[in-house]
Amino acid sequence: LLQVVRFLAARVHLGRATMRASQKDFDNAVKQVKLLKEDPGNEVKVKLYALYKQATEGSCNVPKPGVFDFINKVKWDAWNALGSLPKETARQNYVDLVSSLIPSSEASSRGEPGTQEKLLASEDVVVTSEDGITKIVFNRPTKKNAITTQMYQEITQALKTASKDNSAMTVFTGNGDYYSSGNDLTNFTSTPSGNIEEFAKRGADILRDFVDTFIDFPKPLVAVVNGPAVGISVTTLGLFDVVYASDKATFHTPFSHLGQTPEACSSYTFPKIMGPAKANEMLIFGKKLTAGEAYAQGLVTEVFPDSTLQKEVWARLKAYAKLPPNAMRISKSLIKSSSEREKLHAVNAEECTTLQARWLSEECIGAVTSFMSRKAKL
Ligand SMILES: CCCC/C=C/CC(=O)SCCNC(=O)CCNC(=O)[C@H](O)C(C)(C)COP(=O)(O)OP(=O)(O)OC[C@H]1O[C@@H](n2cnc3c(N)ncnc32)[C@H](O)[C@@H]1OP(=O)(O)O
Numbered sequence: 001l002l003q004v005v006r007f008l009a010a011r012v013h014l015g016r017a018t019m020r021a022s023q024k025d026f027d028n029a030v031k032q033v034k035l036l037k038e039d040p041g042n043e044v045k046v047k048l049y050a051l052y053k054q055a056t057e058g059s060c061n062v063p064k065p066g067v068f069d070f071i072n073k074v075k076w077d078a079w080n081a082l083g084s085l086p087k088e089t090a091r092q093n094y095v096d097l098v099s100s101l102i103p104s105s106e107a108s109s110r111g112e113p114g115t116q117e118k119l120l121a122s123e124d125v126v127v128t129s130e131d132g133i134t135k136i137v138f139n140r141p142t143k144k145n146a147i148t149t150q151m152y153q154e155i156t157q158a159l160k161t162a163s164k165d166n167s168a169m170t171v172f173t174g175n176g177d178y179y180s181s182g183n184d185l186t187n188f189t190s191t192p193s194g195n196i197e198e199f200a201k202r203g204a205d206i207l208r209d210f211v212d213t214f215i216d217f218p219k220p221l222v223a224v225v226n227g228p229a230v231g232i233s234v235t236t237l238g239l240f241d242v243v244y245a246s247d248k249a250t251f252h253t254p255f256s257h258l259g260q261t262p263e264a265c266s267s268y269t270f271p272k273i274m275g276p277a278k279a280n281e282m283l284i285f286g287k288k289l290t291a292g293e294a295y296a297q298g299l300v301t302e303v304f305p306d307s308t309l310q311k312e313v314w315a316r317l318k319a320y321a322k323l324p325p326n327a328m329r330i331s332k333s334l335i336k337s338s339s340e341r342e343k344l345h346a347v348n349a350e351e352c353t354t355l356q357a358r359w360l361s362e363e364c365i366g367a368v369t370s371f372m373s374r375k376a377k378l
């Protein structure tokens with residue numbers, strides 16, 4: 001009981017930071033509880049009961065049950081322990097608690113340590129869940145993990161699913177020697193109708209949705225940059241919470257070389273992270289950074305020797321994934337506030353509109369044609 005009271009008291013505090021759930025969210029959560037496939041256990045049921053009562057009726061207003069009425073007494077104690085917690089906060093806490101119990105349709109539960117569950121059956125983007133970590137892997141090693149149109153959509157979907165599953169965090173990494181060589185340049189030539197305007201419009205829509213999903217991702221987002229990263233696989237790093245890198249990783253944004261312009265909010269995040277002077281050299285002149293330079297400029301959290309990267313990073317991440325998930329999410333929402341996210345969405349929209357026009361430019365078409373005809377490589 002003491003544990004229950006402590007838990008609820010903690011939620012009083014946390015709840016003040018996040019009063020966001022609408023009545024509709026709450027009603028949905030109430031319905032979801034009835035559909036739970038697994039019994040969440042008595043402790044959780046008591047927490048749900050107390051939060052439900054507080055959310056719907058306010059502070060405990062009924063007499064204490066008799067000493068031998070054990071079950072009702074435990075329930076009453078839990079409700080009473082919520083004190084004067086505002087109804088909206090109780091509603092939010094109820095929604096949070098239910099969402100931590102319910103995996104979304106595609107998602108799995110956290111799983112027992114050591115068991116890995118594959119969540120998305122795609123060859124090029126592999127999504128698994130293990131030890132509280134949803135892992136999204138760029139898996140086109142023979143093409144240096146270049147990102148196809150389909151992969152953007154799969155990653156968007158995987159992130160949306162991961163935002164609701166029971167994992168504590170999501171980690172991106174690459175299979176093979178590259179993290180990712182960025183946008184697959186054959187995307188430009190594989191438009192079914194061959195209509196470049198149509199490609200540009202569709203590409204801008206897909207890109208905008210892809211980047212929006214990173215902006216809104218509510219849990220810790222970590223990149224394990226196992227090798228060179230190019231283009232969009234670099235710019236998205238500005239939207240991650242933590243970036244670990246191999247000492248073999250490099251960071252290259254050759255937008256001008258390709259007749260293109262920055263995306264994934266990097267025109268805003270990079271100057272903020274590393275200062276305009278360094279960001280300009282990367283984003284305008286395409287200066288490639290070593291892992292050490294990226295660390296010095298604040299884009300990378302920590303660099304590891306390539307030979308120990310996997311062992312060290314995954315041990316650390318598994319320990320982090322055991323931290324209280326709601327606390328991590330709430331910390332993240334304070335760091336990336338709603339006004340900051342609003343700004344990021346606006347930047348994303350503007351960058352996508354700019355790119356849509358750029359993709360039709362002679363400069364861009366020429367650069368892609370050179371790559372396709374094997375005349376140019378970075
Ligand atoms: C719709 C949303 C759009 C969002 C826009 C984002 C902007 C960007 O991401 S800009 C960055 C675009 N990326 C590039 O320009 C990289 C192009 N690739 C290269 O310059 C080189 O391949 C490399 C330096 C990455 C690697 O060179 P290396 O000699 O080691 O290997 P390769 O033999 O060139 O590569 C193996 C294989 O992979 C293919 N490949 C690699 N990267 C890409 C790519 N980005 N797009 C398409 N294909 C790529 C390469 O052609 C090789 O294929 P083959 O074995 O079939 O020849």
